Amino acid sequence: MDFYYLPASAPCRAVLMVARALGIELNKKLLNTLAGEQLTPEFVKINPQHTIPTLVDNGFSVWESRAILVYLVEQYGKDDALYPKDPQEQALVNQRLYFDMGSLSQSFADYYYAQFLQHKPADPAQFEKVKTSFSYLNVFLEGHQFVAGPKLTVADFSILATVSTFVVADFDISKYANVARWYQAVKKVIPGWDEGLNVMKEWIDAKRKENASN
Numbered sequence: 367m368d369f370y371y372l373p374a375s376a377p378c379r380a381v382l383m384v385a386r387a388l389g390i391e392l393n394k395k396l397l398n399t400l401a402g403e404q405l406t407p408e409f410v411k412i413n414p415q416h417t418i419p420t421l422v423d424n425g426f427s428v429w430e431s432r433a434i435l436v437y438l439v440e441q442y443g444k445d446d447a448l449y450p451k452d453p454q455e456q457a458l459v460n461q462r463l464y465f466d467m468g469s470l471s472q473s474f475a476d477y478y479y480a481q482f483l484q485h486k487p488a489d490p491a492q493f494e495k496v497k498t499s500f501s502y503l504n505v506f507l508e509g510h511q512f513v514a515g516p517k518l519t520v521a522d523f524s525i526l527a528t529v530s531t532f533v534v535a536d537f538d539i540s541k542y543a544n545v546a547r548w549y550q551a552v553k554k555v556i557p558g559w560d561e562g563l564n565v566m567k568e569w570i571d572a573k574r575k576e577n578a579s580n
């Protein structure tokens with residue numbers, strides 16, 4: 367399977383973690399979106415939305431990290447542990463995945479990427495949205511070991527990739543006790559969770575320095 371990715375990218379890291387957990391070998395193809403490499407006609411043919419991560423499995427192409435996570439489990443998982451077939455259990459996992467995409471990771475983009483990529487000043491209103499997303503996640507985790515209940519699922523992988531990105535951007539998660547407890551625990555059960563994270567941290571630190579000197 368060809369996997370188009372960038373090591374620092376949070377959604378790409380989530381896919382790598384799930385592939386590793388399932389024992390899947392990916393044929394990794396670096397695609398530097400920061401240099402516009404996703405805009406070549408060859409790649410746009412594979413993914414008209416020109417985003418990474420993108421997976422091509424024997425001619426079948428799929429993108430959107432959370433859709434890829436589900437595909438990998440359903441197509442290659444030895445069981446449904448990471449993406450349960452039970453409709454209610456699955457609905458909770460889906461809710462967490464959509465929450466991650468629409469709220470948590472979106473709040474990262476709106477607050478941090480606006481500063482690092484568009485060189486906008488930090489917007490307190492967007493920071494409030496970050497805090498609101500973390501408050502919701504904290505509630506979801508009340509009395510639960512994992513983000514969708516008692517079992518580890520793809521939602522933990524996706525949200526771990528997002529939360530670890532906030533952490534390297536120096537967002538203080540200690541105020542959200544359930545999130546902090548889950549973060550410490552989940553890192554122990556997801557091998558390779560920090561692969562590529564140091565590259566993200568270096569990029570964030572460099573962007574902060576660049577912004578400060580302008």
Ligand SMILES: N[C@@H](CCC(=O)N[C@@H](CS)C(=O)NCC(=O)O)C(=O)O
Nearest residue numbers: 375377399416417418419430431432
């Ligand atoms: N919701 C998408 C986000 C994908 C995304 O925005 N990827 C960025 C890199 S992290 C990208 O490919 N940007 C290049 C572009 O949009 O042209 C996912 O989870 O896969």
